[in-house]
Amino acid sequence: QKTEWAKLINEQTVTKDGEHVELAANIGKPEDLNGVLENGGEGVGLYRTEFLYMGRTQLPTEEEQFAAFKTVLEDMEGKPVVIRTLDIGGDKELPYLELPKEMNPFLGFRAIRLCLEMQDMFRTQLRALLRASVYGNLKIMFPMIATLDEFWSAKALLEEEKQKLLSEGKQVAEKIELGIMVEIPSTAILADQFAKEVDFFSIGTNDLIQYTMAADRMNQRVSYLYQPYSPSILRLVKMVIDAAHAEGKWAGMCGEMAGDETAIPLLLGLGLDEFSMSATSILKARSQILRLSKKEMKNLAEEALQMKTTNEVIEAVKEIMK
Numbered sequence: 678q679k680t681e682w683a684k685l686i687n688e689q690t691v692t693k694d695g696e697h698v699e700l701a702a703n704i705g706k707p708e709d710l711n712g713v714l715e716n717g718g719e720g721v722g723l724y725r726t727e728f729l730y731m732g733r734t735q736l737p738t739e740e741e742q743f744a745a746f747k748t749v750l751e752d753m754e755g756k757p758v759v760i761r762t763l764d765i766g767g768d769k770e771l772p773y774l775e776l777p778k779e780m781n782p783f784l785g786f787r788a789i790r791l792c793l794e795m796q797d798m799f800r801t802q803l804r805a806l807l808r809a810s811v812y813g814n815l816k817i818m819f820p821m822i823a824t825l826d827e828f829w830s831a832k833a834l835l836e837e838e839k840q841k842l843l844s845e846g847k848q849v850a851e852k853i854e855l856g857i858m859v860e861i862p863s864t865a866i867l868a869d870q871f872a873k874e875v876d877f878f879s880i881g882t883n884d885l886i887q888y889t890m891a892a893d894r895m896n897q898r899v900s901y902l903y904q905p906y907s908p909s910i911l912r913l914v915k916m917v918i919d920a921a922h923a924e925g926k927w928a929g930m931c932g933e934m935a936g937d938e939t940a941i942p943l944l945l946g947l948g949l950d951e952f953s954m955s956a957t958s959i960l961k962a963r964s965q966i967l968r969l970s971k972k973e974m975k976n977l978a979e980e981a982l983q984m985k986t987t988n989e990v991i992e993a994v995k996e997i998m999k
């Protein structure tokens with residue numbers, strides 16, 4: 678199987694009925710790019726920048742971040758690279774920020790919430806991103822967006838830093854796509870409004886599932902509720918994809934679900950444009966998608982959306998994959 682997959686490294690990801698989707702990779706640091714290229718990644722769908730901030734005793738400087746972003750953009754040679762701004766808090770702590778302990782870190786002061794308050798830290802990252810933008814095909818993504826006001830505030834800071842850089846004579850790419858993670862149910866529900874404001878969505882199912890089911894993604898006791906194939910999750914995913922398409926925008930997914938063998942037929946049928954996963958899953962996913970018809974998967978997804986339980990959905994996928 679490995680040798681069969683290896684032949685697909687330079688192939689396009691096209692369904693049996695001729696529809697192209699993009700298979701991108703999730704990375705945590707520039708060194709992960711070797712794996713992305715070796716596995717035929719068509720882009721980076723999620724660069725988790727928090728690793729630049731972790732395992733050290735102080736914040737990374739603008740130069741350090743700029744160097745990392747520039748390397749990733751250059752190594753991807755013009756292929757799309759979605760860099761997510763700092764997503765700290767929840768399961769990822771930064772001891773040197775000395776934030777007070779919270780009762781519910783996953784529902785607390787994290788990601789964009791923290792960045793909008795700790796503006797100096799956020800602005801430093803935005804400057805590094807803007808300066809790196811001229812070295813490749815950069816798309817910037819904000820994590821944990823719950824309201825349009827958060828998006829507008831973050832966008833305004835980005836715009837301010839861009840104007841500052843330009844007035845300092847620094848170069849910034851003319852057009853940088855600006856998107857959000859859809860990982861909070863409020864944002865999925867209001868996706869039609871968000872779609873008018875953003876350039877793209879990336880659905881973060883790792884968090885979207887935990888917030889929809891009210892089941893901590895790290896808690897074994899309630900892991901039976903962590904159900905990616907639940908019709909409730911599929912309906913949310915559909916809302917997000919349809920909302921994006923209605924405004925001519927694209928929708929991707931960068932949660933674990935995007936690389937999952939059972940989920941892929943459903944996501945293809947729901948019209949997902951970009952699947953971002955760990956690099957080692959890409960060739961397997963490509964080999965699977967080459968054998969699927971998007972039209973048939975659309976029928977499968979439509980049936981799944983009307984089902985009552987996760988088990989019914991799993992059985993339906995099994996049946997069609999036979």
Ligand code: PEP
Pocket residue numbers: 723725764860880881882883884885931932933
């Ligand atoms: C997600 O929530 O699905 C996601 C991709 O982000 P993270 O796993 O970093 O929270």
Ligand code: MG
Pocket residue numbers: 860881883884
């Ligand atoms: Mg998340």
